[in-house]
Amino acid sequence: MRLRRAARLAPALALLLLTVSCTGSLGVQGTPGAAGVRDPYFPRLGNGGYDVRHYRLALDYDPDSGRLSGVAEITARATQDLSAFNLDFHGMTVESARVDGDRARVNRAGDELTLRPRDDIEEGAQFHAVVRYSGVPRTITDPDGSEEGWLRTSGGGALAVGEPSGSMAWFPGNHHPSDKATYDIEVTVPEGLTAVSNGDHFNRSTRDGRTTFFWQAAQPMASYLATVAIGRYETLDARTAGALPVHTAVAAALADDPETKELLARVPELTQWGTDTFGPYPFLSSGAIVVASDDVGYALETQTRPVFPQEQFDVHTVVHELAHQWFGNSVSPKSWQDIWLNEGFATYAEWLWREEQEGVPLEESFQAAFQADANWAFPPAEPPSAEDVSGDPVYGRGAMVLYQVREAVGAEVFDGIVRGWAETYRHGNASTADFTRYAEEESGEDLSQVWDVWLYGDEKPSELP
Known part of the structure; x- marks a missing residue:
């Protein structure tokens, strides 16, 4: 009986050994x-x-x-x-x-x-x-x-x-x-x-x-x-x-x-x-x-x-x-569709520098960007093609989105959002959805009008807000 039982097990054992040799370890069936x-x-x-x-x-x-x-x-x-x-x-x-x-x-x-x-x-x-x-x-x-x-x-x-x-x-x-x-x-x-x-x-x-x-x-x-x-x-x-x-x-x-x-x-x-x-x-x-x-x-x-x-x-x-070392490098985009988070923040940083160091008010930089037709070619969060991920709206209108959030929540709250965003997602990746959710949670404000008009809107507003 023992000899016949062993004989029956032999094919199964051979199959087991073959499986191990093919997959590298028992139970791993990779794709x-x-x-x-x-x-x-x-x-x-x-x-x-x-x-x-x-x-x-x-x-x-x-x-x-x-x-x-x-x-x-x-x-x-x-x-x-x-x-x-x-x-x-x-x-x-x-x-x-x-x-x-x-x-x-x-x-x-x-x-x-x-x-x-x-x-x-x-x-x-x-x-x-x-x-x-x-x-x-x-x-x-x-x-x-x-x-x-x-x-x-x-x-x-x-x-x-x-x-x-x-x-x-x-x-x-x-x-x-x-x-x-x-x-x-x-x-x-x-x-x-x-x-x-x-x-x-x-x-x-x-x-x-x-x-x-x-x-x-x-x-x-x-x-x-x-x-x-x-x-x-x-x-x-x-x-x-x-x-x-x-x-x-x-x-x-x-x-x-x-x-x-x-x-x-x-x-x-x-x-x-x-x-x-x-x-x-x-x-x-x-x-x-x-x-x-x-x-x-x-x-x-x-x-x-x-x-x-x-x-x-x-x-x-x-x-x-x-x-960009903060915005784009430390906090990197989850996909190339989120590139406006890189360029919008970096452009907004230029506006801040001009205001603090050169006496050019933020509003003046915003107005110049608003008047530039190239910034209205497409919504910054939705470039129409790969060719457009470095287009003007990603930079200029991306910065306008941030300016409008600042206007909606106030300068002090917005500065906290900017610093908190850089800290919360430090050395990680973040998407547009992550940012819109974070800005609303930190400010306690419904910012859907900002997103609808400035981030996703197809048309330039008829006049400055």
Whole structure:
């Protein structure tokens, strides 16, 4: 009897062993994570099935050839049982990929890189992926026609800028603002060049004529805010009145320009103004990179290291990009439809600066924005297309929404809403619905008329309120 019973169990045991070998652990029946998070404007950006906790990027750049060699180490947590998962990656060649130390199969379809680990990953489990890649990074043309990604600059340098999707041109990842992570970024370049990135610079080492710079962003960051600037930079360390470290870098060719030097010296003052106005600075350090005007045609709020071309390095633009450190960087949008929360707050910060420092009343800035027809092309919370997420209404009319909330609840209550919003959603993500609910809860007011007319309304009011 025992022999016959064992014989009957043998097929079942074989099936059990086969199941374990195929799924990696008993009971895990994974499915592939989604390719894209269905963003209203960029549906293919981001990926489902996991949450990135940390990126460690090791980059080696050759200015002569423009070739970049990289290793991206990604620590993530599975949000479902995973048999495979995707990374957003544009261009370059993937040389190998591993998941939890084992070689993973790799498939490529356009900007979607699919990794299939040897064993399925159980929901809730932390896993570690390593992707090695190389090639000449490509630029990406945005829907509005601007260029981003990895841009080669004068003097043998490079500048990486990523809003909304350019970061996938220089490292594979989950490139949607809803998935924020911390970063370690090390960049190796020929001796004599400097590599500046996000967060805090904590080390450098030189060997065989090449220097490696080590940077660490210890607070969560959306991938579109990651940056690397390579070139001949002069750096300056200073502190705000509140003792916050401020690290600035200026292209050597611009370092002796009197206006540039004067404004660089004011960065600690401007950062302190933001702290006094919006609450504690969200990150460990702040700073600005100034690049030659032919390298990039726009300023960008890259986290802790806003980027400015010389032609846009003025006090109002600096105030705008520094305000983003609170609104857009620390409090990031849940989707690109919420981008007015970034730009509306930053534009409103310019209005505040003009009132407090230049004597231009808030009402005057509001009236100028109200009269500009371009601000009425569409509602700021509902851009009609991906091309419009950086359109005038997102900025100007976004700031008008905030002004109208201030008018409805009073200046003191509104200032509390602004500071409380930055604190409540610090290092997180928030949507338009989160903001409208928060403003009404904190003020105790029904603000539906403000939302209907200024945030979602299609028509310009016939006259100023």
